[in-house]
Structure formats: C-alpha cells, structure tokens
Amino acid sequence: MEIDTGTTELLCSVRDGVALITLNRPEARNAMSDRLTPALRTQIKERGDDPEVGAILITGAGTAFCSGGDVKGMGGRGPRGQMGFDERVTDLRQRRAALTGALVAVRKPTIGSPPGQPSSAPATRGSGSRATTASPGCSPAPSGRCGRAS
Numbered sequence: 001m002e003i004d005t006g007t008t009e010l011l012c013s014v015r016d017g018v019a020l021i022t023l024n025r026p027e028a029r030n031a032m033s034d035r036l037t038p039a040l041r042t043q044i045k046e047r048g049d050d051p052e053v054g055a056i057l058i059t060g061a062g063t064a065f066c067s068g069g070d071v072k073g074m075g076g077r078g079p080r081g082q083m084g085f086d087e088r089v090t091d092l093r094q095r096r097a098a099l100t101g102a103l104v105a106v107r108k109p110t111i112g113s114p115p116g117q118p119s120s121a122p123a124t125r126g127s128g129s130r131a132t133t134a135s136p137g138c139s140p141a142p143s144g145r146c147g148r149a150s
Contacts, residue, residue: 019047026062031070048106
C-alpha cells in the first residue's frame with residue numbers, strides 16, 4: 001500500500017507489516033530539506049502508531065542514504081534567510097531535535113539501511129534501544145558491536 005507523504009521528496013509504502021520509507025532526493029544525495037524533514041518526522045510517527053506496521057525500514061534513493069542537512073537550503077534563501085544567525089542555529093537545533101525525538105519515540109524495530117544494502121545485514125533497533133544504521137559488510141555481534149562479516 002502506497003502512502004501519500006505530501007511531497008515527492010519522501011516515499012512510503014507498507015507491505016507485509018513493514019513500512020518502507022525512502023528519502024527521495026538522489027540529486028542532492030538525499031539531503032534533508034524543509035519539505036523532506038517534516039514529512040519524514042510525520043511518517044515515522046504515523047507508521048510507529050500504525051497497528052498494521054510491525055517494523056520500519058528507512059533507506060535512500062540513488063547511491064546515498066542521507067548526506068545530512070541541505071546546506072544550500074540553510075543559506076539566505078526563503079523565510080529563514082531573514083533570521084539572524086543565532087535564530088537560524090536555534091531553529092535548526094529545534095528541527096533536528098524534533099526528528100530525533102520522533103525516532104526515539106517509535107517502539108518498533110527501526111532499520112536504517114543504505115541503498116543497495118542486503119536486507120539480511122542491517123542492524124536493527126529494538127524496543128527501547130537506539131536506532132542504528134548498517135554499513136556494508138557489517139554483521140551485528142552478540143556484544144551489540146558491529147564486526148566484519150566473514
């Protein structure tokens with residue numbers, strides 16, 4: 001089932017109890033924009049609250065998972081460009097904290113998987129623990145640390 005995220009910068013579907021959330025800005029290496037960030041926050045919360053979803057998988061379109069914040073969008077363009085430096089920093093921190101808070105609040109396994117990552121390799125976040133991302137060749141060890149797969 002395809003989910004309308006309100007923007008083409010974020011795709012979401014649910015199949016077999018798994019929500020697949022895809023950052024869809026490959027031309028910008030999936031940098032977080034003023035449209036992508038709130039849509040992602042909303043989808044994380046809504047899929048976390050959805051009783052039909054048992055796990056959430058977050059990935060990126062193209063060759064990158066996410067390159068961070070869209071620095072071009074943080075410049076002097078748009079309404080934030082009218083803010084002073086300290087106001088912009090405070091605004092950025094608040095938006096980052098809101099997205100992190102949405103991830104922390106989810107009580108379902110949440111997987112961050114780089115594009116092209118084998119589905120069997122990602123490290124997962126169980127209820128009450130931290131979200132993690134998988135690296136190519138990473139195999140979660142019993143200690144919870146990541147070691148090379150042999």
